[in-house]
Amino acid sequence: MISTIVCTYNRADLLRDVLQTLCEQTLPKSEYEIIIIDNNSHDHTQTVAHEFCQRYPNIRYAVEMKIGLSHCRNHGWKIAKGEYIAYTDDDCKNPSHWLTLAKKIIDEVHPASFGGPFYPFYNSPRPKWFKTNYGSGVVSTTPRPLVGEEQISGMNNFYRRSILLDLGGFNPNLGMTGNAIAYGEETDLIRRIRAEKPAEVIYYHPDLYVYHLVRHEKMMxxxxxxxxxxxxxxxxxxxxxxxxxxxxxxxxxxxxxxxxxxxxxxxxxxxxxxxxxxxxxxxxxxxxxxxxxxxxxxxxxxxxxxxxxxx
CATH class of the missing domain: 1.20.1280 (Monooxygenase)
Structure with missing residues (x-):
């Protein structure tokens, strides 16, 4: 089973869109679950989450009171049932083949971690100067293990649960906290995998893509x-x-x-x-x-x- 975790904070309307794309995956619903981790939102996130939980039996909802993305991600994998943990953002849209391809990678490669590219979509006019590639993230055009300092995008990554258990998950001192811009939690985890488990594979597949919202402020x-x-x-x-x-x-x-x-x-x-x-x-x-x-x-x-x- 794959446990897909969506961490969210005050983005109820965007959450609805990503959950709908996750519910439309071609992978049988018996082979994956969706876990919504609400970082103590103050909008109608809980209402949206309960709506989907009532409609789809493979969706669960939990609240993480400690503010911070790493706290949410750790909460998610700790309550997950799957052998692999998938993370995608609440402002993403995931194509219907996303989890089917992920399962194929798991069966064929069995990596410690893997992921793919992201491409932009917009809900506001794009300025003339803002190129499409500014909102994209592509590491390779061919499927292969990542080497050196190559990284996987945080909005489109998978980890074997046993790896997270062995390494203690994400560093809670890193990553987004509320609306504050901060990164580094995925970089830190991949660094620790490479340092402490050098035989493990970090894998990348260009067809394992997601679409990520480029919000208006990100084009400023x-x-x-x-x-x-x-x-x-x-x-x-x-x-x-x-x-x-x-x-x-x-x-x-x-x-x-x-x-x-x-x-x-x-x-x-x-x-x-x-x-x-x-x-x-x-x-x-x-x-x-x-x-x-x-x-x-x-x-x-x-x-x-x-x-x-x-x-």
């Missing part, structure tokens, strides 16, 4: 700035600063000023001197070029945060 520059910055420092914490030189407080301050200057100059460069064939809009230059400097600033903030927490 300020949100993407926060995303790049937050993604960098939370990933730094998830990787525990591996292969990154440790700096003193003074060095962190000095490098932060340096990268802020580089970032500011690059933003100006994009506005005035960018290649307008490669970057038709100023926003394209920022997204594809300038924002990479926010990764350095995010890593420095992550190192400061780690050092400060030890004081």
């Amino acid at each position: 520059l300020w949100w993407n700035m926060r995303m790049w910055f937050s993604g960098a420092w939370t990933t730094y914490l998830a990787l525990r600063g591996e292969s990154i030189p440790q700096l003193s407080y003074f060095q962190i301050l000095k490098q932060s000023i340096y990268w802020l200057f580089i970032f500011g100059f690059d933003v100006l460069k994009g506005a005035v001197w960018r290649d307008r064939q490669q970057y038709p809009y100023w926003q394209n230059y920022l997204y594809e070029h300038s924002f990479r400097y926010l990764k350095w600033l995010g890593r420095l903030y992550g190192q400061f945060k780690r050092k400060f927490s030890r004081v």
